[in-house]
Amino acid sequence: MELLERRIRESGVVKPGQVLKVDSFLNHQMDVALFREMARAWGREFADRPVNKVMTIEASGIGLAAIVGDELGLPVVFAKKAQSINLDGSVHTAQITSYTHKRDYDVIVSKRYIGPDDHVLIIDDFLANGCAMEGLIAICQQAGATIEGIGIAIEKGFQQGGALLRERGFKVCSLAIVESMDHETGRIEFR
Template sequence: MKSLEERIRKDGIVKSGNVLKVDSFLNHQMDVELFNEMGKEFKRLFADRPINKILTIEASGIGIACIVAQHFQVPVVFAKKTQSINIDGEVYSTKIESFTHKRVYDVIVSRKYIQPTDHVLIIDDFLANGCAVRGLIDMIQSAGATVEGVGIAIEKGQQPGGRMLREDGIRVESLAIIESMDDETGTILFREQ
């Protein structure tokens, strides 16, 4: 999606350690108008899929997922990173390693909100090693529901998550795929799509 690539070039900051900061518009301050364009694009890309639910993971996936959901007219469920007293004991759970936070989270979704009849689109802001997406897929499959696809804002193409998911037959659509970044020059190269 050209407008997202342009925005990343304009406002993204490349840091050492393969870190791309996009917190001015994507995952701390959020440009809801841009999310709306992203929602339109995901709807176009997944128009052939009978999606009736969007699944994401807290925290930075939630905003994108909610705006995207308006284009599909479906509810959003977000997986939670810690057990809350407001969640029933009846949950699907998985462990997810965060690239950003360098730690492992327990992640849960209430069983009530993923049913075997559900056709789920996973939405998240970043795809790097794919741990978060793998964890969400695990929970959807535990529920006997169908993974219709994965919609990502920014995929780090140098990391294997996206490739491995596609090799496993999962439909992954990333609106911008980073081929390489240079933190000394600030240069970002995107994969042609």
């Protein structure tokens, strides 16, 4: 998606350790107009799939998934990173490792909100090694839900996550795939 790539070039900051900081428009401060264009792109990409639910993971994916859900007229479920007193009953759970935060999380979704009748479109802001995505996939599999596709805002194409998901047969639509980036020059190359 040219619009997203342009925004990454204009506002993204490459940090040491292969970190791309896009918090000015994607995952801290949110550009809702850009999100709406991204949601429309995913809507076109997955129009042939019987999606009835959008799913993401707390916290950075929530804003983006909410706009996708609104655009598609679908409910949005997010995997929580902590058990709360508001979450009653039985849950599906998986453990993920956060690339950005360098820690493990148990993520949970109430069994009330995902089940075998659901056809899920997973949405997230980043895909690097695919650890968060593996957790969401595990939750969908525990629930007996069908994963109809995976929509990613920014994929780090030089890391293995996207390739592994595609090899497993998942339809992955990444709107911007970063092929390489250099923190010393700030240069970002797209696939």
